[in-house]
Amino acid sequence: MxxxxxxxxxxxxxxxxxxxxxxxxxxxxxxxxxxxxxxxxxxxxxxxxxxxxxxxxxxxxxxxxxxxxxxxxxxxxxxxxxxxxxxxxxxxxxxxxxxxxxxxxxxxxxxMQLDQAGRGFSFRFDGPLDMRMGHNGPTAADVIATASESDLADVIYIFGEERKSRGIARAIVAARRETPITTTRALADIVGRVVRSKPNDIHPATRTFQALRILVNExxxxxxxxxxxxxxxxxxxxxxxxxxxxxxxxxxxxxxxxxxxxxxxxxxxxxxxxxxxxxxxxxxxxxxxxxxxxxxxxxxxxxxxxxxxxxTEAPAHPADGLQDWPSLATVMRGG
The missing domain is CATH 3.40.50.150 (Vaccinia Virus protein VP39)
Incomplete structure (x- = not known):
């Protein structure tokens, strides 16, 4: 160069x-x-x-x-x-x-994506609940508005490894009955009422945001x-x-x-x-x-x-099947 x-x-x-x-x-x-x-x-x-x-x-x-x-x-x-x-x-x-x-x-x-409030990846900034790496497909707000309580709990537990996933899912569904959840701050506040953190712990919403991001971007x-x-x-x-x-x-x-x-x-x-x-x-x-x-x-x-x-010089192995975890298409069908 x-x-x-x-x-x-x-x-x-x-x-x-x-x-x-x-x-x-x-x-x-x-x-x-x-x-x-x-x-x-x-x-x-x-x-x-x-x-x-x-x-x-x-x-x-x-x-x-x-x-x-x-x-x-x-x-x-x-x-x-x-x-x-x-x-x-x-x-x-x-x-x-x-x-x-x-x-x-x-x-x-x-x-770079985390630091842009308008992309909606981070709870550190208030912004639209988007989380898409590209510019197509459903946003995190769409998932929150559409997914069933059981699907939300599974997504947050599997992709976020969050032990309080069922309580978070319940809180999200209850909150969206009152008003749409469309911003990162709104979601972080909901999660924060369920997940209590101690000093020096990660932010209470970390695992939930991770889970939604992984799902939205597959x-x-x-x-x-x-x-x-x-x-x-x-x-x-x-x-x-x-x-x-x-x-x-x-x-x-x-x-x-x-x-x-x-x-x-x-x-x-x-x-x-x-x-x-x-x-x-x-x-x-x-x-x-x-x-x-x-x-x-x-x-x-x-x-x-x-x-x-x-x-190596060996032929490629047969392609593995995708693992059995929640898919975006299935979650977006709601329930």
Missing amino acids: TSSTKAEAPLHIPVLGREAVDALAPRDGGIYVDATFGAGGYSRMILDVPGTRVIGIDRDRTAIAGGFDLVDAANGRLTLVEDRFSELADVCAVQGFESVDGIVMDVGVSS ELDELQTALVAAEQVLKPGGRLAVVSFHSLEDRIVKTFFNARGKSGGGSRHLPEVSQLAPSFEILTRRPVTADDAEVAANPRARSAKLRSAAR
Whole structure:
């Protein structure tokens, strides 16, 4: 990358950014996918290696628009595409690449989105209860207005890992009978009357907001589908690096790598069933976490985990079925 690229692009260092890019081992002539472009931190670091090319994907058109200066400064080595990262295989094909040398994913909401009150992701600011990473589909306010009490309780319990999910769901349904719940502050206040917090605890609404955000953006389905797409697109030796921020995401990544990083499919009872050759070599037997300095500079880094693996020469495994958790379509049918 030229010095002009560094000067013109806004400085953004994603959580575990250097560790994730080091795991990719970018090289001159390599093609890389920044599957969650955000503020462009990963792309910028990859482009620092001369001769690299990057395809940046983000469903948030605000993020895409914010990367135009970096596109100009990269002199043809960066292409940005507005799409879901689960579609990365199709995005690469449209760009003329059947296979790539590395893929990096930073799963979940970005700090940039959290800091914009109008996006409705955070209870720290009062704003419309939106939470969409893109600009299509139902908002969190739509979910709150439509979902049945039992569905709300399931969503908050499964995606938010909130033990008081049933009480929160009851309170939401009672409140919406009186007046529509359309702002982040209104929802946070309702949750705060059910969940009592002690000093130094997380905000009472943290888990409920997380659960709604995951549902609205179908984040876990997106992650599962994106991992399968990455397996299909990576060249032998190509690297996949995934940074996640909560246990549900990390569990999906860990399970995916473990299933594909070891032989399986046959047994002594069914010797005729051919075993599947490992499609990945796991590079991180234990997840990489942020050091004390990064956590001090960015508290969000405390929960971050990086897992990485290298693609083998073996064929991709059959795609896994999506897990049985609440779907946005089902919840929006109400009850």
